Amino acid sequence: MKLFNTRSAPIVEESGRYYAVDEYDWDALINHEDLSGYLKSLVTRDSPLDDSFELEDGSILPPLVGQEVWAAGVTYFKSRDARMEEAEESGGSDFYDRVYDADRPELFFKATAHRVASHGENIRIRSDSRWNVPEPELTLIVNARGRIVGYTIGNDVSSRDIEGENPLYLPQAKVYDRSCALGPAILIEDSALPSDTKICVEIFRDEKLVFEGKSTLKQMKRTPNELVEYLYRETSFPAGSLLMTGTGIVPDSSFTLQSGDEVQISIDRIGTLRNCVA
Numbered sequence: 001m002k003l004f005n006t007r008s009a010p011i012v013e014e015s016g017r018y019y020a021v022d023e024y025d026w027d028a029l030i031n032h033e034d035l036s037g038y039l040k041s042l043v044t045r046d047s048p049l050d051d052s053f054e055l056e057d058g059s060i061l062p063p064l065v066g067q068e069v070w071a072a073g074v075t076y077f078k079s080r081d082a083r084m085e086e087a088e089e090s091g092g093s094d095f096y097d098r099v100y101d102a103d104r105p106e107l108f109f110k111a112t113a114h115r116v117a118s119h120g121e122n123i124r125i126r127s128d129s130r131w132n133v134p135e136p137e138l139t140l141i142v143n144a145r146g147r148i149v150g151y152t153i154g155n156d157v158s159s160r161d162i163e164g165e166n167p168l169y170l171p172q173a174k175v176y177d178r179s180c181a182l183g184p185a186i187l188i189e190d191s192a193l194p195s196d197t198k199i200c201v202e203i204f205r206d207e208k209l210v211f212e213g214k215s216t217l218k219q220m221k222r223t224p225n226e227l228v229e230y231l232y233r234e235t236s237f238p239a240g241s242l243l244m245t246g247t248g249i250v251p252d253s254s255f256t257l258q259s260g261d262e263v264q265i266s267i268d269r270i271g272t273l274r275n276c277v278a
Contacts, residue, residue: 001039002185002271003029003150005061012039013185017048018055026065027239031143035150036190057120057274062182063141063152064113066239069180071137071156072227073106074099075246076219105222107231108170110156110244111180119184122278125257126176129159132257135247136201136265138193138217140224141186143240146232148224150186151193153265153273154244157181157257181263181275182242192224193217197268201249204262211255215248 003021004011010021010029019042021029032038074096099106117123125132139154157180163173195218203211224245231243257263257277266272 001036001043001188003039003063003188004055004185005063005065006055006059007061008059011049011055012043013055014043017043018053019043019046019048027067030067030141030149030240031145035143036188039188057184060119060184062113062116062118063186064116064182064242067113067241068109068237069111069116069139069154069182069242069244070231071108071110071154071174071244072222072246073108075105075222075227076215076248077221100221105227105230107227108174110174115175115177115180117178117181117275119181119273119275121181121275122178123155123157123181123263123275124176124178124278125157125259126159126162126172126179129162129173130256131161131164131253132157132159133251133255134158134201134203134257134263134265136199136213136249136267137244137247138197138199138224138267139182140228140243140245141240142228142232142237142243144237146228148228150188151267151270152182152186152242153184153267153270154242155181155263155265155273155275156244156247178278181273183273184271187270193269198266199249200266202264203251203257204264205258205260210261211251213249213251219248220245 002013012019135156137154139152141150159173197217200214261277264274
């Protein structure tokens with residue numbers, strides 16, 4: 001079962017049929033005491049929308065309103081190596097090696113709703129950066145009580161040269177307008193996703209494939225529940241949060257995003273998030 005945030009109302013998709021959720025605004029819906037049970041009852045009780053109904057890209061909003069977006073870093077060995085490579089000249093490379101092996105994860109603020117691009121919208125790369133990459137990430141939907149209620153796709157667009165110049169520049173490398181894309185839908189799931197869940201990314205330039213990569217959740221060092229527990233230890237989220245869980249796919253140092261590139265990120269059962277670079 002999938003949940004979409006749209007311009008008209010939240011929409012549930014189940015077995016190819018669509019159902020409108022009219023009773024709740026988005027923040028209340030995400031924090032429903034039993035979100036999965038409520039949506040299942042709606043599908044059972046209510047009539048689906050007309051068979052001609054289609055979800056068009058322009059009608060899909062990012063799957064958040066009052067939620068904050070946070071991110072976890074260095075949760076895959078591949079990202080550890082990439083961070084060490086980019087920070088070598090600044091002398092900060094061992095920071096990433098140490099955080100990979102530490103009990104405490106790296107967690108950082110990423111975005112609020114107005115900075116997030118939805119499925120089909122443009123993402124951006126910084127004008128003062130020369131080395132920019134997408135970071136495809138499983139993203140957790142977490143309610144105000146710290147419970148994972150679903151999963152979506154995230155693109156943590158990052159300026160590797162800025163972060164590599166000095167680890168203290170991480171907020172500037174990560175946090176700016178349209179540096180985050182989320183969607184298209186939330187997979188409503190009560191249990192953890194299987195470890196063989198695949199994450200894939202493809203980047204097209206002038207309609208030609210210029211990069212592709214794959215990983216699985218099995219390559220993640222930390223569990224989603226562990227990351228959420230640390231995030232919620234001393235911080236409250238009245239509307240809930242979205243937590244990006246890190247990437248296991250990093251293009252090599254010769255690759256950088258360019259204006260006009262199209263990034264497609266796919267995760268099993270969730271779908272495909274597609275964005276172009278402005």
